[in-house]
Amino acid sequence: MCSLDKSTIRMMPVECFNGQNLKDEHGGQGVLNYYTSNTSDYSFIFPLLDWQAINGITVEHGIALERCSNEPSSLIRLSFVGGVSDGEYEMTMMDTATHSLTTQRSWHFYDDAIVVLATNLIVKTINFAWTTLSSRRLSHSQITIGFFNSTIITLPNGFYSLSYNSGSPLNTCWPNKYWLSSSNARIVFVTIGIDLRNKTGNYIDIGTSNYTISTRTLTIWLDHGIGPYTLDYNYLILPNTSVQSTATIIKQYEEDVFSCVSTNGNFHEIM
Numbered sequence: 001m002c003s004l005d006k007s008t009i010r011m012m013p014v015e016c017f018n019g020q021n022l023k024d025e026h027g028g029q030g031v032l033n034y035y036t037s038n039t040s041d042y043s044f045i046f047p048l049l050d051w052q053a054i055n056g057i058t059v060e061h062g063i064a065l066e067r068c069s070n071e072p073s074s075l076i077r078l079s080f081v082g083g084v085s086d087g088e089y090e091m092t093m094m095d096t097a098t099h100s101l102t103t104q105r106s107w108h109f110y111d112d113a114i115v116v117l118a119t120n121l122i123v124k125t126i127n128f129a130w131t132t133l134s135s136r137r138l139s140h141s142q143i144t145i146g147f148f149n150s151t152i153i154t155l156p157n158g159f160y161s162l163s164y165n166s167g168s169p170l171n172t173c174w175p176n177k178y179w180l181s182s183s184n185a186r187i188v189f190v191t192i193g194i195d196l197r198n199k200t201g202n203y204i205d206i207g208t209s210n211y212t213i214s215t216r217t218l219t220i221w222l223d224h225g226i227g228p229y230t231l232d233y234n235y236l237i238l239p240n241t242s243v244q245s246t247a248t249i250i251k252q253y254e255e256d257v258f259s260c261v262s263t264n265g266n267f268h269e270i271m
Contacts, residue, residue: 003033016068020207023051025066030094030105032056034114034239041136044213047201053132053219058105058118059098061130061223080104100124100227112249114237123227130193131222131233138218143196146246157216160194161223191223 016024032055033042052061083092093106103121107114123129143155145162198216203209224231238249 003031003035018208022068023049023065023206024068025051026054026057026059026098029057029059029096029098030107032107032114032116034237041138043137044215045137045217047203047205047213048199048215048217049135050219053130053221054135055132056116058096058101058103058121058129058131060101060123060125060127061221062128063099100127101129112238112241114239115234116237117232117234119232120230121224121233122230123224125227128226129224131224131235132219133222133235133237134218134220136218137215138196139216143194143218150247155194155196157197159197162192162194191225193219193221193223195219 016022021027035041051065052059052063078095078097081094083090085091090109091106092109093104096103096105101121101123103118105116105118107116118131121129144152145155146152196216196218198214200212200214203211203213222233222235224233236250238246241249
């Protein structure tokens, strides 16, 4: 099960009033939460979040976070947002604009996968842009990284940076059921970041309650690099997939799906 929070000119994307939800500047920027058998992945986590790295969003990272009161003062809401479904599969889309970043994104939901496409990611300033793949609690499980040369490693707590290099035999990997496609010519370089550690935070930082929590959290993101630039990206999420079967499924999608991807500023399609 998934939830996807988008913004539109017709409604407020986030609620932040009465001193609550003070850091949720990007809560309507395509936040993609998915649930498997454990709904506690997102419970008691909000004081621990990097609010520029919450599930699914593509925003500038490392700039000052706007304090939210009623709604972020510089919030940009665009009109092109929506979705369509045949009752079995679904596609939804949203034009995104935050500060000096714009992009067109779409999400395609299938039985065993979520395909995410983005075109014309434009960053006009000398800032980093991140797309966050995962931001959640991870109390006990390990993170397994698989490479297409059959290398598989398990990561202990720590901060990791895996750089894409087109000349390396380890150039593509799937951290915890994610796959980054480098099929688009405008994807020149990207870094996958992983932050797995114990954190402590207090709700007073985001609201009015004074309550401290501690737990182990996981954040995974695509670091698109420092602007200015224009590029495209796409990635695949495979929930409930074993490490052993991931490579086979990725190969199937690469041959049958991403080989038929059309992504440009006006048209997103997968077949």
